Structures are given as C-alpha cells and as structure tokens.
Amino acid sequence: MSRETRSRLVELRRELHAYPEPSWCEFHTTSRVVDELESIGVDRVALGDDALDPAERMGVPDDDELARWREAAAERGARDDVLERAAGGLTGAVAVLERGDGPTVGLRVDIDALRQTEADGDDHAPAAAGFRSENEGVMHACGHDAHTTVGLGTVAAVAESDFAGTLVVFFQPAEEVVGGGRPMAATDHVEGIDHFLAVHVGLDHPTGEVVAGGDEALSVRQMTAEFVGESAHAGAAPQAGRNAMQAVAAATQNLYAIPRHAGGLTRVNVGRADVGSAPNVVAAEGRIELEVRGGTDDLRAYMTTHAERTLDTAARMHDCTVTTETLAVAPREDSDESMVTAVAGAADATPGIESTVRRAPLGVSEDATYLMRAVKQDGGDATFVVLGTDHPGGHHTARFDVDEETIGLGVDVLSTVIRRLGGEETG
Numbered sequence: 001m002s003r004e005t006r007s008r009l010v011e012l013r014r015e016l017h018a019y020p021e022p023s024w025c026e027f028h029t030t031s032r033v034v035d036e037l038e039s040i041g042v043d044r045v046a047l048g049d050d051a052l053d054p055a056e057r058m059g060v061p062d063d064d065e066l067a068r069w070r071e072a073a074a075e076r077g078a079r080d081d082v083l084e085r086a087a088g089g090l091t092g093a094v095a096v097l098e099r100g101d102g103p104t105v106g107l108r109v110d111i112d113a114l115r116q117t118e119a120d121g122d123d124h125a126p127a128a129a130g131f132r133s134e135n136e137g138v139m140h141a142c143g144h145d146a147h148t149t150v151g152l153g154t155v156a157a158v159a160e161s162d163f164a165g166t167l168v169v170f171f172q173p174a175e176e177v178v179g180g181g182r183p184m185a186a187t188d189h190v191e192g193i194d195h196f197l198a199v200h201v202g203l204d205h206p207t208g209e210v211v212a213g214g215d216e217a218l219s220v221r222q223m224t225a226e227f228v229g230e231s232a233h234a235g236a237a238p239q240a241g242r243n244a245m246q247a248v249a250a251a252t253q254n255l256y257a258i259p260r261h262a263g264g265l266t267r268v269n270v271g272r273a274d275v276g277s278a279p280n281v282v283a284a285e286g287r288i289e290l291e292v293r294g295g296t297d298d299l300r301a302y303m304t305t306h307a308e309r310t311l312d313t314a315a316r317m318h319d320c321t322v323t324t325e326t327l328a329v330a331p332r333e334d335s336d337e338s339m340v341t342a343v344a345g346a347a348d349a350t351p352g353i354e355s356t357v358r359r360a361p362l363g364v365s366e367d368a369t370y371l372m373r374a375v376k377q378d379g380g381d382a383t384f385v386v387l388g389t390d391h392p393g394g395h396h397t398a399r400f401d402v403d404e405e406t407i408g409l410g411v412d413v414l415s416t417v418i419r420r421l422g423g424e425e426t427g
C-alpha cells in the first residue's frame with residue numbers, strides 16, 4: 001500500500017473517531033461510508049431496509065433518541081438521501097463490488113460506538129492529537145472506527161486489483177448491543193456467499209499479529225426483568241407493602257449463585273438496577289438488566305433456564321410479579337479450517353505481520369456469528385479474523401485507542417486473502 005493511501009486511511013479513521021455514534025444511531029457514519037464507497041466506484045450500495053431486515057433488529061433506542069442523532073447528523077452535513085433511507089434507525093450499508101466470474105466473498109465490519117466518555121489527558125493520543133470524541137459520553141472505545149476504515153480500504157484495494165468474483169461488504173450497525181448482525185443475516189445479501197470474513201482489532205493481540213480464526217465466541221443472552229410489588233408507608237404499615245427492592249436484591253444475589261456447569265464456561269452479570277423511590281416508601285417497582293453467557297449455545301440455554309427460575313422465585317418470595325424481556329441474543333460460531341488456512345497464508349505473505357496465530361479463543365461475544373452461521377448454512381465457509389493492535393487502555397474503557405499501523409496492515413492482509421480467493425496470484 002502506498003504511503004498516500006495509508007495516511008488517507010489514518011485521516012479517515014480520525015474523522016470517524018471524532019464523531020462516534022451509538023448503536024442504531026450511526027447516521028453520519030453511514031453517510032460517510034456511502035461517500036467513500038461512491039468515490040471508490042462500487043457497483044451497488046444497499047441502504048435502509050435493503051441492507052437489513054428491520055423486524056429482526058434488537059436493542060433499538062426510542063424514537064426521540066433516534067431523531068436526535070439523525071438531526072445532529074444532518075446538521076453536521078450528512079446526506080439527505082442517506083438519512084432518508086436510514087430513518088428510524090435503519091443504519092448501516094451493504095456494498096457490492098462485481099468483478100466478473102469467480103467466488104462471492106463476504107466481509108463484515110461494524111461501525112457503531114459505545115456510550116462511554118473518552119479520556120481527555122495528553123497521554124491519550126486522540127485527545128493530544130485533536131480528534132477526541134465531539135459527542136460527549138459516546139466513544140469509539142472498541143476500534144469500530146478502525147474496522148470501518150479497514151473495510152473501506154479493503155474495498156478500494158480489491159477494486160483496483162485483478163480479483164475475479166463478487167465482494168459483498170457488510171458495514172454493520174449496532175454490534176455493541178448485539179443487535180445488528182441478525183437483521184443483516186436475514187437479508188438475501190448473504191445468499192451465495194462462498195467465503196466469509198468478519199474482523200476485529202485488538203482483543204489483547206499486539207500490532208503485527210493476526211489471528212486467522214477467532215473461536216469460541218461466547219453465546220450470550222441479554223435481558224431485562226421488571227418487578228412489580230406495592231408501595232406502603234415504611235414506618236406506619238410496612239406489612240401492607242410488597243417489596244420490589246427485596247425482590248431485586250434476592251434475584252441479584254441468587255443469579256450469581258446459579259451452579260457452574262461441568263460442560264464448559266458460564267457467565268452471569270447483573271449490570272444495572274433501577275428500583276424504588278424514597279427511603280420511607282416500600283419500593284413498588286424495580287427493573288434490572290442482566291446477561292448470561294455460555295461457552296456453547298446449550299450452556300447459554302442452561303444459564304437462561306436457571307436465571308428465569310431465579311427471577312421468578314425471587315419475585316414470589318416477596319409477593320411481587322416479574323416480567324422478563326430479551327434485549328439481545330447471539331450464538332457461538334467457530335471458524336472453518338479452510339478459511340483459517342487462507343487467512344494464515346495471506347498473513348504470512350504480508351510484510352509487517354510478524355506473528356500468525358491460526359486459532360485463538362475470542363473470550364467475548366459477537367453478533368457476526370449470525371452472518372457466519374447464515375453463510376455456513378448456505379454451504380459457504382467463514383472465519384473471524386483478529387488484527388492485533390497495541391491498545392493502551394482495555395476495550396470499552398476511556399483510554400482505549402488503536403495503533404494506526406494496524407489499519408494498513410489489516411487492509412493488506414484482508415485484500416490479499418480476498419484477491420487470492422478470487423483466483424489472483426499475489427506475492
């Protein structure tokens with residue numbers, strides 16, 4: 001890759017970093033992606049309900065929130081035609097590049113940011129170099145700004161090559177709420193994909209390292225539980241109340257007491273509670289947000305069954321009722337050996353890649369698994385690629401940053417794999 005291309009991609013990444021948008025609110029980001037795709041000259045860009053199935057979305061914010069972000073994007077110069085198609089949170093895009101007879105290769109990059117305040121000290125490169133988040137309280141703290149850039153850089157590199165076949169790139173919204181993979185997997189864009197790559201930077205792998213097959217994504221279910229009791233005067237008539245505070249407390253304590261499973265790893269977390277109203281009122285209502293995970297879909301199902309029973313029993317213990325609602329689900333899907341070999345071969349041939357790891361556990365959940373599963377069920381093969389990057393802070397923390405060297409390396413590795421899959425002989 002030329003020095004100019006490399007520095008242009010770094011510019012683009014910084015621009016995206018400075019304007020992070022949360023899940024389903026990626027209006028401006030989508031508009032910028034479309035600009036770039038048009039200047040590359042792809043054959044088709046699908047948007048809105050052509051890019052995803054609206055009914056399959058999970059974790060969509062309310063209408064006011066969506067409208068606020070859409071308006072902010074418009075003010076910042078996002079294109080009307082894109083905003084129109086993305087209205088109501090139909091963000092993201094699917095780009096199709098057609099280059100004659102050959103296999104169809106799919107690539108997925110995610111584009112959303114996190115609700116996290118970014119560090120502002122001089123020891124945080126984006127702050128020191130003037131591209132810290134302009135959207136206070138929202139931050140690209142997981143590298144999806146780099147993913148978007150790598151996706152665009154890869155399309156450009158493949159467009160200029162002798163690749164023969166079709167390249168389909170999913171610029172996926174809402175990965176952070178595990179909400180955008182399923183609706184994209186429900187479209188006909190996944191049909192006929194022979195080979196599929198999903199990509200993530202970092203995950204504790206250093207710059208210059210590539211994991212050809214990320215495996216063992218944790219199967220996950222996120223849910224809410226709403227407890228309803230009855231309020232009462234805490235001094236005069238506590239016996240008249242039905243205490244939602246107690247139900248929430250009992251549920252939380254006992255969720256962590258679900259027996260571990262010999263079949264593999266399990267996780268549980270209650271990450272949020274909103275309960276009660278005042279010190280002298282027996283709490284009438286409480287709501288918690290929780291998640292369970294498992295090393296396999298069966299282990300996740302085990303955790304779900306136990307969690308639901310625990311919630312139910314905790315409610316009854318305090319004469320309350322409870323209703324649960326699923327926020328998001330994502331399955332486990334592992335990488336195929338054929339694709340691991342293809343990516344490892346390309347990584348080995350890429351200058352600057354010093355370490356190629358064939359397989360490593362991901363240790364997190366990912367909704368790219370929906371796309372991987374859809375491709376596999378249709379007879380294709382798939383892998384989850386990790387592009388190592390030195391990151392000063394952990395993922396999802398205020399000081400997370402990517403080593404920008406990774407952007408050029410990532411484009412080189414991915415475009416080499418894709419060109420080789422398309423029958424080209426590359427060095």
Ligand SMILES: [Zn+2]
Pocket residue numbers: 142143144175200
């Ligand atoms: Zn991420």
